[in-house]
Amino acid sequence: MATSTINTATTSSGTSLSTDVYNRVQKTMSAQNGVATKLNTALKADQTKLSGLGQLKSALSAFQTLAASLSGSGLSTSASVSAKSVLTASSSGAAKAGTYALDIKQLAQGQFLTSDAFAASDAKLGSGAVTTVKIDFGTASAKGFTINGSASSKAITINSSNNTLDGIAAALKAAGVDAKVVKDEDGKYALALTGASGAANSMRISVSGDAALKSLLSFDPDGTQKLKQGSAASDAVLTVGDKQITSASNTLDKAIAGLTLKLTGTGKTEVTVAQDASQIGSNLKSFVSAYNELNKKLQALQKGDLKGDTALNQAVSQFNTLLRSGGGVSQSALATAGLGQDANGNLVLDDKKLQAALKTDAAAVGKLFTNEGRGLADLLATQAGSLTGDSSVLKRETTQVSKEITSINAKRASLSKALTAQATALAALYSAQAQTGAGSAINGAAGSAGTLFDMLG
Known part of the structure; x- marks a missing residue:
């Protein structure tokens, strides 16, 4: 009909x-x-x-x-x-x-967050009430959190069907977030989130609904941080000659005209371009x-x-x-x-x-x-x-x-x-x-x- x-x-x-x-x-x-x-x-x-x-x-x-x-x-x-x-x-x-002198001072990396650890990855967490996990992306600094206008926020729904570490990780992954369950040396399980590289891709995570999930997953760079930050999001920083360059990625194609650079470590080096x-x-x-x-x-x-x-x-x-x-x-x-x-x-x-x-x-x-x-x-x-x-x-x-x-x-x-x-x-x-x-x-x-x-x- x-x-x-x-x-x-x-x-x-x-x-x-x-x-x-x-x-x-x-x-x-x-x-x-x-x-x-x-x-x-x-x-x-x-x-x-x-x-x-x-x-x-x-x-x-x-x-x-x-x-x-x-x-x-x-x-x-x-x-x-x-x-x-x-x-x-x-x-x-x-x-x-020609020959170009470079000094790589810092590599780009993504933010890394982990949750509290649990005895099992498939154990139910909280009451199962419908809960919304919202992830905003932006730059975290002493001045506060600045939203990245080119990165859309993510909204993930958790309920009685997926309120386990495995279920939450799967829901986050389906929404495009790099999430997985990791096992520590004591045999316990935790949720791990890795953001895209670059300082403007820091995560701010707010939770509405189940109080237990809010206590587990919330992360505000300027406030409550229930998830633990293992590393902060950062840009690559390097100098080419006397010019300083920052990049959200470790692959750069504009630092030196005609060259694609893939940064793998910090330190000084020279790049020589020759007829061949x-x-x-x-x-x-x-x-x-x-x-x-x-x-x-x-x-x-x-x-x-x-x-x-x-x-x-x-x-x-x-x-x-x-x-x-x-x-x-x-x-x-x-x-x-x-x-x-x-x-x-x-x-x-x-x-x-x-x-x-x-x-x-x-x-x-x-x-x-x-x-x-x-x-x-x-x-x-x-x-x-x-x-x-x-x-x-x-x-x-x-x-x-x-x-x-x-x-x-x-x-x-x-x-x-x-x-x-x-x-x-x-x-x-x-x-x-x-x-x-x-x-x-x-x-x-x-x-x-x-x-x-x-x-x-």
Whole structure:
């Protein structure tokens, strides 16, 4: 039956509703199912398409980032580190040859909280009353707790079905919080929570409901702290030359242009970026792998969520055309360097040919892929960027489908409201007829002005 608030027990006003009346309402309302079904079908189709468009954009953006990183000197530079216990470094597009002095003073880490310990992880805690655990994220300092506007709060419900350490941990984990039950050296169990790294991801936990759970789980940096803090949330702090940098993550890609740094310890080190022809082969293999991942995703979307889609077909067509023509890059030179395509459109790199070409003229091989915007990697990166830009078909389709979803949801809400009112009116009328023995509300009583549907318009 179409959506309504009528049930077999009572009406919305609390009046008893018989099974016979309910069945008559259901029979009359069944004609409305078609409209609701069409809206639901349209909504599901649009939601599927929107998801597919999101996957397409993500795949194109990931490839564009990798391809762009090979531009300029990034294809043929390598980075070495003097103190490998402090960090690792890899070069990309804008990396410039030179030596950089770094001093890592502090690593980024997440807040770590633990509860009191218990003899068993599956023992019931508290009364089982419905309890809400709210977790806010922000920065804890001497000035107070400042909410992180980019991190949404979490709300977790605990009741008699999950009021154990195991149950609480599972509920927190389902809400996206890193929570688990740990066992100490005495064989007792405690709840452990780990926040995301970065000072702005400190947790403030408030509990409303069961007093026992409130006493177990509350944590306010400025007040009551029932959970115990093993470590505070902190940012990575480092200097590059005379410039100090802070980061919520231990992976940094903007500290030094063209380098990705992964911090692993504290201390001083030097990072040296140098021209390295052998890096060309390694980076080209990464390029081929990234394109093939993109091609795999495009083919999957063609067979699934975006079958026949304009934006997807445009992407596939433009990439295929560019690779077949070389975009101005010599096809024979690419073949000599070992690059080709298989029947599925995947790039294939013949390592034996590649190594021979690199040995003969590494610089010439590099220019096939990055050459002041005219290399194959340059062109593919530009193509991927244009396919996801603000004026792209993909952007227009995404905007249009989002509007359609908003419109359909509005229609569904309006229809639900109308059907609820109609079902309520039918229930009231049929109940009255059952008491008075009046004629059918579906066909209209003898001598009446019309049916109930006529009266409802």
